[in-house]
Amino acid sequence: MSKLEELNLADEAIEVPEEVPEQSGGFQPLPQPGHFTFRLPLELGDIWNSFERNNVERISAKFDRDNPLAIIDSPGGDYDGLTLGNVSITNVERARGREKVMVSEMFYLIQALYKGEELPALNSNAAYAKALVAKAGQTFKAELEWSANCSEHRDMYVEQEDGSVKQQEGTPGCGAAYYTNTSDPDNRIPVDEDRLFVERFDCALSPQGDDECQATLRAFPRITRFRTA
Numbered sequence: 001m002s003k004l005e006e007l008n009l010a011d012e013a014i015e016v017p018e019e020v021p022e023q024s025g026g027f028q029p030l031p032q033p034g035h036f037t038f039r040l041p042l043e044l045g046d047i048w049n050s051f052e053r054n055n056v057e058r059i060s061a062k063f064d065r066d067n068p069l070a071i072i073d074s075p076g077g078d079y080d081g082l083t084l085g086n087v088s089i090t091n092v093e094r095a096r097g098r099e100k101v102m103v104s105e106m107f108y109l110i111q112a113l114y115k116g117e118e119l120p121a122l123n124s125n126a127a128y129a130k131a132l133v134a135k136a137g138q139t140f141k142a143e144l145e146w147s148a149n150c151s152e153h154r155d156m157y158v159e160q161e162d163g164s165v166k167q168q169e170g171t172p173g174c175g176a177a178y179y180t181n182t183s184d185p186d187n188r189i190p191v192d193e194d195r196l197f198v199e200r201f202d203c204a205l206s207p208q209g210d211d212e213c214q215a216t217l218r219a220f221p222r223i224t225r226f227r228t229a
């Protein structure tokens, strides 16, 4: 390091841009749904949360901006080299198949990661976390879907005339849910003129009343149907 005067800086002009964009890097659109290959972060120590569901403790692994999933392969290569944040995978079980066996998404992810090896006994929350942490930096395949909820338990957001979105105090959502992977057109997240799903859209349903719902909804990503890469 030097003192400024020791640098003997030449008096060369630096161009000043007329307009300076925001530092945030702007808005990164959600990748469109489809089949992806993801790589887990190299460190999985910092991604855990615990919560209570049906009176038992369960855990979630959250892949966010600081610990995102790397996109290794994507439909048409459109998103290769980018990352996916804002997705969680939990070990909350739900009934699967004809026998209604209780299995979690995290179980299926770990199963895909351990293919060809002995699957660790997933008999505690800690065992789940340990099994996943041991696979840090490994790749897996999964399907990316989007969903959006017009929650009855939260005040709705409504788009204003200037395009901003404001929470409507005391006015909860209508309870409608939207998905990218549904055959029901009423519950499908809308597409734009290029047939791409849109992240922000107006709720067009109103399951409980005659008035059309005014809420503006936002789609969130989720990954499911894990396979070995």
Ligand SMILES: [Zn+2]
Pocket (backbone or CB within 6 Å): 150, 173, 174, 175, 176, 203, 204, 205, 206, 213, 214, 215
């Ligand atoms: Zn609604």
